[in-house]
Amino acid sequence: MLRTLINYQRVRAVHVHLDAAVTGLGGNSCGQGPPLERDRVKAMPTSIGFIIRPIQNNDMMEKVQVATAGDAPISIVRSSNGEVSMLAGNKSEPVLYRLNNAKASVYKAPFDLRAGGTLTAWYQHNEKLKVTQQYTKIETIPMEVVFASSEETGEGDAKNLLDGDPSSIWHTMYSVTVAQYPHWVDFDAGSSKTIKGFTFLPRQDGPNGDIKDYKIQVSKDGKNWEDVMSGSFERNKKLKTVRFEQPVKGRYIRFTGLNAQRGDDYASCAEFMVIAE
Known part of the structure; x- marks a missing residue:
């Protein structure tokens, strides 16, 4: 229950x-490391809601005792790897979905939608809350980080490059020592792929570590590397x-940052994905 006393003569809004949650504080450069696992807020869809009821004649206690009613919406989420999940607020009500013009199916578990399309979902006995999402084809491929020349553990882990969350970043070490360029990260695509390019999203919350010049290499065994191209952002x-x-x-794909936009020794990146056939 939230109770707010307002002086309407002074407050305009x-x-x-x-x-849904608030993360704890901490980091490698302050205290004993990152927040405890139970205090960390992960990038995941969360359904929350609220009810606003007018209060008259100090009848707040009576009003807040009114039970909530109505249907909770359906959330459709597609991960960076193309896996679609549906979160239904009404747990007991089956959810139906249709991809493009196909026959409706009952949603039971996450499924792959890398090819893209128009996805529509609704409750089996209630189509009022029907939701539709359009997805383009995903050209990027699933990968995992197998090595990073430097990372700020707990805050700037290299694995953040692949989590689909632009607010989490890879950042080279700065709390214990400052690593110098070049900085690189090695990725494993799981099997040999035909690679056509890559996407790179700089960190969105500040200028530290913005990379200027880079180099891309590939390998069949993770040991012998072939230069593909170099360039500047x-x-x-x-x-x-x-x-x-x-x-x-x-x-295997190796991305190497050669220097920074501002000339500092840090390197950072929010998201890195490889484009492949």
């Missing part, structure tokens, strides 16, 4: 801040999409 926070002149084959 009322703001209510709703948080523009100095802005926009998503960078780089396509190779000719596709290359490889299982």
Whole structure:
């Protein structure tokens, strides 16, 4: 229950801040490390709601005892790997979905939608809350980080490059020592892929570590590396999409930052994905 006393002669607007969770404080450069696991807020869809009821004659206690009613909406989420999940507020009500013009199916578990399409979902006995999402084809491929030349553990882990969350970043070490360029991260695509390019999203919350010049290499075994291309990023926070002149084959991909936009020793990146056939 939230109770707010307001002087209407002085306040022009009322703001209510709703948080699903609030993370704890801490970091490698302050205290004993990152927040405890139970205090961390992960990038995941969360359904929350609220009810606003007018209060008259100090009858707040009577009003708040009114039971909530209505249907909770359906949330459709597609991960960076193309896996679609549906979160239904009404747990007991089956959810139906249709992809493009196909026959309706009952949603039972997450499924792959890398090919894209128009997805519509609704409750089996209630179509009022029907929700539709359109998805484009995903050209990027699933990968995992197998090595990073430097990372700020707990805050700037290299695995953050692949989590689909632009607010989490890879950042080279700075709390214990400051690692110097070049900085690189090795990715494993799981098997040999035909690679056509990559996307690079700079960190969105500050300028530290913005990379200027870079180099891309590929490998079949993770030991012998072949140079593919080198280039320079523009100095802005926009998503960078780089396509190779000719596709290359490889299982492992190494991205190397050669220097920073501001000339400092840090390197950072929010998201990195490889474009492949």
